[in-house]
Amino acid sequence: MKVTVDGVPLDLPAxxxxxxxxxxxxxDVPYFCAHSYLxxxxxxRMCLVESGSPRKGKDGNFELDEQGEVKIFWFPKPMAACTMQATEGMHIKTAATSEVVAKSQAGMMEFxxxxxxxxxxxxxxGGACELQDRAxxxxxxxxRFGFDRRHADKHYPxxxxxxxDQERCIHCKRCVRYFEEVPGQEVLDFIERGGHTxxxxxxxxxxxxxxxxxxxxxxxGALLDNVARFRGRNWEYDHTPTTCTxxxxxxxxxxxxxNGRxxxxxxxxNRDVNEIWLCDAGRFGHTFASExxxxxxxxRxxxxxxEADWDEAIAAMRRGLSGIHPSQLGLFIAADSTLEEGMALERFAAQLGAGNVDHWPRHPVQLxxxxxxxxxxxxxxxxxxxxxxxxxxxxVxxxxxxxxxxxxxxxxxxxxGTAIADLRLVERPARKPEKLAVIGRESSIWRHAGIQAASNGHNAVARLLRPDTDELRAALKLLEEAEKPVVILGADVLGADVLGSGTDGLAAQVSELANRTGAKVLAVAAAANSTGLAALNLLPRSGAAGYAGLTDAPAAFLSRLDPVGQGLLSLPRGFTVVHDTHLTETAQQADVVLPAVTNYEKRGTTVNLEGRFLALEQAALSAGEGADLIRTLTALAEALGVRPQVRGLKSAQAALQERLGxxxxxxxxxxALNLNVNRAAAPVGVPYTPQLWKPRMRPAPQASEQPDLGRGQASWAAPLSAAAPTGGDD
Structure with a gap:
């Protein structure tokens, strides 16, 4: 359709x-209440514009003026642009060309x-406030008003x-609509009326x-993040776009x-992933990164x-590993490590001839x-x-x-960008719970489902294929009658099958279900980058037991894993090197502990559960002498007398391009989406226990809990003189 804005002709979708x-x-037009996803x-009433449209006569043609042009019939008053649908031939005037609009918007701002x-x-x-900018x-x-302003509670939790802060609220209703329309929770609303609202x-x-x-x-500034409240001004922050892991x-x-915190x-x-929403864990669970x-x-x-410097740590590793053949060294990393770090470990393990290499938790099943x-x-x-x-x-x-x-x-x-006001979105949208079936144990999504079937995760897919209850029959019928069905598999069914009969059985069952119903399948990955690391050769070979056999390894290197703290595995009796951000229970028992950086401080790549490659950027945090896995492996290689093939980010990315194209x-x-990457997975019989993995969101240890480092008092923020290994080309 043809629309004209301030004399600029446009061709826009209906x-x-x-x-x-x-x-x-x-x-430009100011707005406060409109939001792309609400x-x-x-x-x-800030997005006021003048608007007018042509009219059709009895002959079905637009009426013309004296000059033979299509006549525009202007609405008598300015209208809110966010709730107004543009129509064929419409003309719109903004404050740039209309004094009426400019005065109306100034008046609304005054109110x-x-x-x-x-x-x-x-x-x-302050400094990042829409009201400030638009005012x-x-x-x-x-x-023009000199009277005392209304007062209300300014610190209402x-x-x-x-x-x-009730005084700052301008009643735009974004927060109310968000709860009603996105998570489906009617918990906020306007109370009282008029000036008391x-x-x-x-x-x-x-x-x-x-x-x-x-x-x-x-x-x-009416609704504030209490974790970050009063921590700094907006212009004092270093803003780093990255990916949550x-x-x-x-x-x-x-x-x-x-200031490094x-x-x-x-x-x-990101329209394709989280749109613009975050879960509370991802938003508020970051305090561990600076404490x-x-x-x-x-x-030791x-x-x-x-405490020591890196040269002393390398010398200690050289002494401790002197009696161990490099091929016997176990190399284990967390599954939220970046692809670049995984590539560096794979090449390093190949150089050593080490077969006991693993990432944890693994992507559970190949579909x-x-x-x-x-x-x-x-x-x-x-x-x-x-x-x-x-x-x-x-x-999410x-x-x-x-x-x-x-x-x-x-x-x-x-x-x-994304539409500021999509007129198809409505307040209090009607939901259709009959489109959702949940099979398994009761969870947060349970109350939204029209079909609820309790089932053991071990055989849930098999039971769905051959339903023996009314609920399972209804779920199967739902898939069979749909045009765009999707099946989502979680840890209960993925993990239970691997611990039981192996991955082949589940893969065949899922394929049968997909072929029978035409459904697409989304398997929830075990950790942030277990999908990506599964595409690399980071699996135990030559009969090695992998991470599950950690206790029997002659010597081990663990990066950001805490098996002792989780109460599931103990460290080997041989020499152990731990690379971690905090002094975990595992690190307290290690022979050498190397400081790591969090994923907020890394440059690299991760692959999400749908197979989308996403970039990580390095935030300006103080990590002391902490190093990522690539740099840490160069130190371990120096202790073993080996020159690693991957010595930095660039060489790791070149190796990834060679491997993944x-x-x-x-x-x-x-x-970048690659649906094939999430089809790689661990082989049959590899143990997978979701409980082994917990995101790093623990608080910093209290003074009474800080371990004795052998120097009388722990030094958590002491000035640092030595530098971590540079990693060559990084």
């Missing part, structure tokens, strides 16, 4: 909102600021993580899971650091660990059924979740399922 038409023309409601407190210098949103651009610049919850708190998103979408979804985030995690848009960190190597002398993406989940007309507790395994995947239940409407994408150093912002 159904486009007026506000998106304005931005498509390169013009319903447009026209609450703030918005009527009772707003003048506390911008002390507000955490400067579209306001009068001065207030909605939960342990979210603080509400405020936001609150009758339940006395916000539900955990996804509550922190309201701090991102609040256009003012606390679960296999791979949400896009921005890491805000100040990680102070705040903010959601970042209680290991900043220098530790070596006289039965106790003491041949068609793979589903997160977008497939959001647009599915039938979903069956089998053996998954998504609130623990992949929280739960939001994509709920998106499917409310119609699977994904906002349109324009040249100016993909340049991971030039990934687009939304990542």
């Amino acid at each position: 159904g486009t909102s007026g506000i998106d038409a304005v931005f498509a023309a390169g013009r 319903s447009p409601v026209g609450a703030c 918005t600021l009527l009772n707003h407190p003048l506390d911008c210098p002390t507000c955490d949103k 400067f651009e579209y306001g009068y610049g001065a207030s 909605l939960s342990d993580f979210v603080i509400l 405020f936001i609150d919850t009758q339940e006395g708190g916000l539900p955990t899971g996804f509550s922190g998103n309201i701090t991102d979408i609040c256009p003012v 606390l679960c296999p979804v791979g949400c896009a985030i921005t890491v805000d650091a100040r 990680l102070e705040r995690i903010v959601g970042r848009e 209680g960190r290991l900043t220098r190597p530790l070596i 002398e006289n039965g106790r660990l003491r 041949t059924a068609p793979a589903a993406t997160l977008t497939d989940v959001a647009q599915a007309d039938a979903l069956v979740v089998i053996g998954a507790d998504l609130g623990e395994e992949a929280p 995947l739960e939001l994509r399922i709920l998106e499917a239940l409310r119609g699977g409407i994904l906002p349109t994408e324009f040249d100016h 993909l340049r991971v150093d030039t990934l687009p912002p939304q990542g």
Whole structure:
């Protein structure tokens, strides 16, 4: 359809909102209540525009004016652009060409600021506040009202993580609509009327899971992240766009650091993965990254660990490993390590001839059924979740399922970005629980399902193929009658099968289910990058037992694994080197402890549960002498007298390009999808226990809990003189 904005002709798809038409023309209009992933409601009245449309006469043609041009009939008053649908031939005027619009917007800004407190210098949103920016651009610049402003509670806790300043709230209703429309929880609403209106919850708190998103979408400083509150000003932060690795979804985030500390995690848009939402664990669970960190190597002398430099640590490793043939060394890494780190370990293990190499937890099973993406989940007309507790395994995947239940409407994408106001989104959307079946134990997604079937994860897929209950028969029928069905497999079914009859049985059952119903399958990966590392040769060979046989290894190197702390495995009696960010229980028993960096401090690549390659960037955090796995392996290689083939990030990325045929150093912002990569997996009979893996979100140890390092008092933030190994070409 043809639309004209301030004299600029446009060709737009039908159904486009007026506000998106304005931005498509390169013009600007202020707004507070509109949000790309929420319903447009026209609450703030800031996006006022003049608009007019042609009329058709009795002959079916547009009426013409005296000059023979199509006559435009203008609406008598300015209209909110976010709730107005652009129509064929419509003309729109913004403040750039209409004095009426400019005066109307200035008047609305004056009303918005009527009772707003003048506390911008002390507000955490200062410098990044939509109200500040728009008041400067579209306001009068001065207030005509000298009376005292309304007062309300300025430190009202909605939960342990979210603080509400009731004076700053401008009643845009974003937070209310978010809970109603995204997680489907009607917990917030307006209370009282007129000048006494405020936001609150009758339940006395916000539900955990996804509550922190309201701090991102609040256009003012009314809703604040209590973990990051008063930690710094927006212009003092170093903002680093990166990827969250606390679960296999791979949400896009921005890491805000100040003076070397990680102070705040903010959601970042990736339409194909998390849209713009984060779970509370990913948003608030970052404090471990700056508290209680290991900043220098530790070596064991006289039965106790003491601080040392890297040269001393290398010498200690050389002495401790002198009686061990390099091929006998066990090499074990966490499955949230980057692809580059995995590539470095694979090449290093090949140089040593080491067969006892492993990553943990492994991608559990190799599937041949068609793979589903997160977008497939959001647009599915039938979903069956089998053996998954998504609130623990992949929280944002739960939001994509709920998106499917409310119609699977994904906002349109324009040249100016995601649609600001998609008119297909409505308040209090009707959900269709009959589209969702949950098989397994009760979990957070259970209450949204129309079909609920309790089942042991070990044989859930087999029982679904040959249903013996009404619930299972209904779930199978749901898949068979759908046009776009998706099956989601969780840890209960994936892990139980590997511990039992091996992966071949489950793979065959899933293939049979997919062929019978036409469903795509999404297997929830065991950890953040277990899908990617499964594509590398990081598996035990030559009869080695792998990570599960750690106790029997002659000597071992463990990177960011804590088997002792999890109470499942003990360290070998031989020499042990631990590479970790904190002094875990495993590290306390090691012979040499090397300081590691967190995934917030790495450059590299991870692969999420759908097979999407996503980039990690290095945030400006103080890690002391901490080093990533690539650099640490160079130190281990020096102790063993070996020159590693991969000595830095660039050489690791070159090796990955050779192996995978993909340049991971030039990934687009939304990542690169490769559905085939998540078909690689561990061989039959490899133990897989999801309970072995827990994201690193523990608090820093208290002073009374800090272990004796052999120097009288632990030095957690001492000035550092020595530097970690450089890693060659990094």
